[in-house]
Amino acid sequence: MKQVILTIEQNKELAANAYEMVLSGDVSAVTAPGQFVNIQLPGRYLRRPISVCDCEQGKLTLIYKVLGEGTADMTKMQPGTKLDVLTGLGNGFDLTRAGDRPVLIGGGIGIPPLYWLAKELIKTGKIPAVVLGFNSKDEMFYVEEFRKLGCEVTVATADGSYGIKGYVTSAVNEGFSQYYSCGPSPMLKAVHALPLSGQLSLEERMGCGFGACMGCSIKTKDGYKRVCKDGPVFDKEELPW
Amino acid sequence: MVDLRTTLCGIELDNPVIPASGTFGYGREFSDLYDINILGTFSFKGTTKDPRFGNPTPRIAETSSGMLNAVGLQNPGVDKVISEELPAMTKFFHKPVMANVSGFSVEDYVYTCEKLDKEPQVGWLEVNISCPNVHGGGMSFGTDPKSAAEVTAAVKKVTAKPVIMKLTPNVTDIVSVAKACQDAGADGISLINTLLGMRIDLKTRRPLLANNTGGLSGPAVFPVALRMVWQVARAVVIPVVGMGGVSTARDVLEMMMAGASAVEVGAANLTDPFACKKIIEALPEEMEKLGISSLREIIGTAC
Helix, strand or coil, rough: CCEEEEEEEEEEEEEEEEEEEEEEECCCCCCCCCCEEEECCCCCCCCCCEEEEEEEECCCEEECCCCCCHHHHHHHHCCCEEEEEEEEEEECCHHHHHHEEEEEEEEHHHHHHHHHHHHHHHCCCCCCCEEEEECCCCHHCCHHHHCCCCCCEEECCCCCCCECCCCCHHHHHCCCCCEEEEEEEHHHHHHHCHHHHCCECCCCCCCCCCCCCHHHHHHHHEEEEECCCCCEEEEHHCCCC | CCEEEEEEEEEEEEEEEECCCCCCCCCCCCCCCCCHHHHCCCEEEEEECCCCCCCCCCCCEEEEEEEEECCCECCCCCCHHHHHHHHHHHHHCCEEEEEEEECHHHHHHHHHHHHHHHCEEEEEEEEECCCCCCCCCCHHHCCHHHHEEEEEHHHHHHHCCCCEEEECCCCCCCHHHHHHHHCCCEEEEEECCCCHHHHHHEECCEEECCCEEEEEEHHHHHHHHHHHHHHHHHCCCCCCEEECCCCCCHHHHHHHCCCCEEEEEECHHHHHCCHHHHHHHHHHHHHHHHCCHHHHHHHHCCC
16 A cells, blocks of 8 residues: 555546546556555545546556535546555456456446456457446447457446346356446445355445454454455455355 | 653653554564664553454454454464463563453452463553443443442452553443543553444345444544543543554644653554654654754643
8 A cells, every 4th residue: 555646647437426536646556357446535525436447657547436526526626636545455356267258347437447457358368348337328338349359349228228227136147257337336235145256345434444443344254354455356256245 | 852652550661652452463563564663662452361263253344544354353362371471572672562351250360460460571460341242341341430439449459560451432421431440550641542333235235244343443533542641631630642543743742741651552553554663753853843852852741
């Protein structure tokens, strides 16, 4: 973990309620897809934990959803603004588990960390299949970006306004070696029930984001784990769901 | 050269800055970030007789200039703290540590304190009779002078180490609780634990915390904490450890002028993991600006 000052390069709306922020500066502590950063916002006491969507050549891409007052403030931030950021938090996905035919299953604002993961998997010679779930067509983002990487992308929308009508799990076919998933908790529980081994990235309200306060503890088969420090990525087998 | 040293219950500290229990774990996460031997000491995570998972999540909510927590004393239990955490700690912390103890009965407190009394690394026992986030114990001992005295006297019987009673601000008359602890043999008083509060999620129309209520900390509580430290310091002769919303070197100086011999820093560690290091580094300059040559000379100047 490193505390650094990063500069906003770009901050734009991607889809309904979803924004993309590009930050530049010392991002050397960010080492694995699935990690997150924790951003101090002016006038807010606790930091905002946001997963890393991409990290390349000193630039960090984050995609965030407006959930409350803090993230609403973020949408108004201009390029050039400097932010105090704790970087390189959490464990990240384990690429060695991928097997021959990995599938990435993302829902809504859980999709961003899967983008960098896809890029890293491709570097190891494995092009993952990608299944993305959204509430509706107007909330869709990054579908083309995944396609540009060479991934076969299936989209499911809850209201049927684009792609398959329904949930991501109905779009996951057989023949995959492993899944990597991130998304809202009901989706993760449904993914967990698939007859396939995988890794899931969880979300919890956090105090510190680096393992000190026990604010985000969950029960696992190996006892108590902190989502921020021992996770956010957990093996399917660890979770007693 | 300014003198940052202070004394707490007969043990000299290099400086008065002490990370507060529940914001510093058992030191591990912070020792990866900086040499935590620069601290006066630290108060480790509230430890109970048995392991505890704590409350369901969400356990954390933000407030204006502060936060609520309802962690609920998650800890591995005293046996594991002694067999795993303390031996690990010797590798990165070489000063006496403050052992924070909580319980659900007088017997619980006695059991845990008796075990920690035998650990050479433990310098002080900070007995938490003030946790607002657990039921059937914790704060209930600290809201009644008689119960507070009972815990104090029982713990004093099983330890030779200095006993610091950590008090809750959620009382009508904190001075009477502090005095009761002193009369029962306490070697020091620390205060304040968090103030009971709550937030409601406007979308779900339900309390934001799974525990409904939680403890408020952060800069929002500093003036309340300062006032209570001052009230207690004026009323007792034993040393007082001040805490509650301390975030800067200037806050530390105010706390000491209010009567604190040492100062704990809590929530600030969570928003900035380097908070205590920054405070310690900023103290000499602030003291020089204010013409303070030794911290000992300012303890209780406002009392």
